[in-house]
């Protein structure tokens with residue numbers, strides 16, 4: 001029977017099928033961080049259980065960590081306590097721990113791929129919903145809850161009902177100034193935040209074939225924002241080149257064996273999906289969100305739609321616009337911006353900083369804007385310096401912070417104050433996500449750059465020529 | 471973690487007719503710093519429930535003594551967003567054993583099932599009926615019958631059935647969890663691991 005890419009990877013990992021229940025799925029790689037793991041370890045202890053395969057779990061501290069002065073003790077006692085718990089638990093069970101200050105420390109979904117923990121055809125879970133990022137490599141990767149973290153520690157398996165399948169094709173090519181983030185926000189605006197609930201998505205078509213690994217990670221990262229359990233892209237030459245030679249990727253004979261498996265990871269030509277969408281890449285504009293969920297996005301030059309034009313209740317829609325201080329029919333161009341955040345596992349990779357820098361080069365940060373530029377890892381941070389991007393940023397009045405999740409979920413001190421507007425390259429514009437009362441507009445690094453130098457929402461295409469883009 | 475067995479629940483319900491209630495509203499990120507599972511119920515819907523100075527917001531339903539009960543009735547796409555199980559803990563620890571909605575986000579639903587909160591998905595029409603009944607009379611009782619997989623509006627007897635896998639149903643009625651099951655198949659898992667390509 002013909003199979004999808006997803007079927008192939010899933011079926012390879014089913015240990016047992018339970019009649020009238022979920023499949024028992026083997027997990028190749030498990031990533032943990034300080035926020036969703038402590039209670040899992042407590043559970044493990046109270047059961048008297050142990051970690052079945054400590055070498056399949058990797059720990060990094062990211063959600064709670066400060067992004068300045070990381071060499072100093074963490075001042076918030078609760079955060080410090082969680083970081084300590086991660087360290088002690090990792091040590092006790094023999095798990096690799098990349099804590100604050102460790103050279104490999106960074107956002108869990110940025111460091112996983114960087115060190116080759118993320119591999120095509122593998123199953124990867126983490127107690128963070130944006131685990132879908134790793135699907136960019138043709139892996140089945142998804143977020144899990146703390147009980148499931150405990151489950152994976154104890155048995156290296158989780159219980160999952162096999163989701164339905166969806167394919168999203170984007171044909172043609174993207175216009176200038178249009179980035180992978182825009183592609184993702186575009187798709188979510190079409191499907192809504194629940195449009196892919198119950199499905200696992202495969203992204204296909206020329207636009208993804210031409211996309212870099214960083215771009216693919218951005219797209220897969222946002223799969224969860226349309227409700228999908230995860231999203232994946234078939235591995236190809238771009239993928240193999242990215243994974244080759246990294247610390248945890250197979251070497252020599254093991255590489256050949258892995259490659260033989262990876263080469264089978266394509267959806268069969270006659271495989272059928274439960275749902276399929278096709279969009280034309282050239283119709284996508286730079287996107288921005290105007291509401292309080294990632295589905296409330298639009299082309300930057302459009303007007304905020306009327307309640308009747310959008311799915312869902314009018315009351316919910318109005319509540320959302322009220323929170324943002326926006327009105328139906330408003331243009332987004334020219335809206336005030338107080339904060340700009342570039343970072344997170346969505347857009348905290350080198351390519352994002354290259355894009356941001358390409359636009360601000362030779363210009364200056366607007367005085368009314370506070371900008372937080374937060375690399376996703378030490379590798380990204382080092383690259384920013386090596387490639388000379390830091391000099392350009394400094395020249396333009398920007399500073400670089402240290403790696404971490406930062407204002408993506410504002411668990412540390414990087415909080416946008418109540419009522420203030422932020423253009424953010426992260427993934428969620430929920431009420432209070434970036435701090436109580438904070439108003440978030442999600443966008444690409446280019447739109448963030450345009451906002452950072454003009455102090456308001458600006459179409460990046462009005463500021464740069466096509467040839468200036470990286 | 472052990473939870474109370476679920477069988478038949480008869481209770482009044484708390485209406486929250488808002489769509490896309492995301493996990494950042496159910497429990498804001500700043501309350502995820504605990505290393506133990508304590509106190510999450512106090513912060514359920516924290517920013518909708520309390521003002522910045524921690525005084526209760528009178529117009530939020532959890533602060534309205536008119537409504538109470540062990541069932542929370544939410545709008546479509548309940549629990550979207552983050553994978554934080556803390557959201558499900560907050561719901562459970564506050565005292566809810568069941569959430570009713572016309573649509574649930576995946577991970578939230580899974581998390582609920584893992585910790586003993588029963589997610590009951592009903593049709594949009596039935597959801598409207600429930601809201602209408604509760605708003606007309608807050609003492610309206612709902613019966614959630616897990617063995618029969620039905621939800622009934624007791625005053626009128628109108629009922630709908632809901633889906634749950636046989637396996638999960640078994641777990642919930644017995645208060646078991648997946649780890650108990652997985653630990654019983656350890657040898658099988660270890661044997662399986664030796665044949666993996668990666």
Ligand code: SF4
Nearest residue numbers: 130344345405408409
């Ligand atoms: S950057 Fe945001 S979404 Fe990504 S892992 Fe951190 S908190 Fe989660």
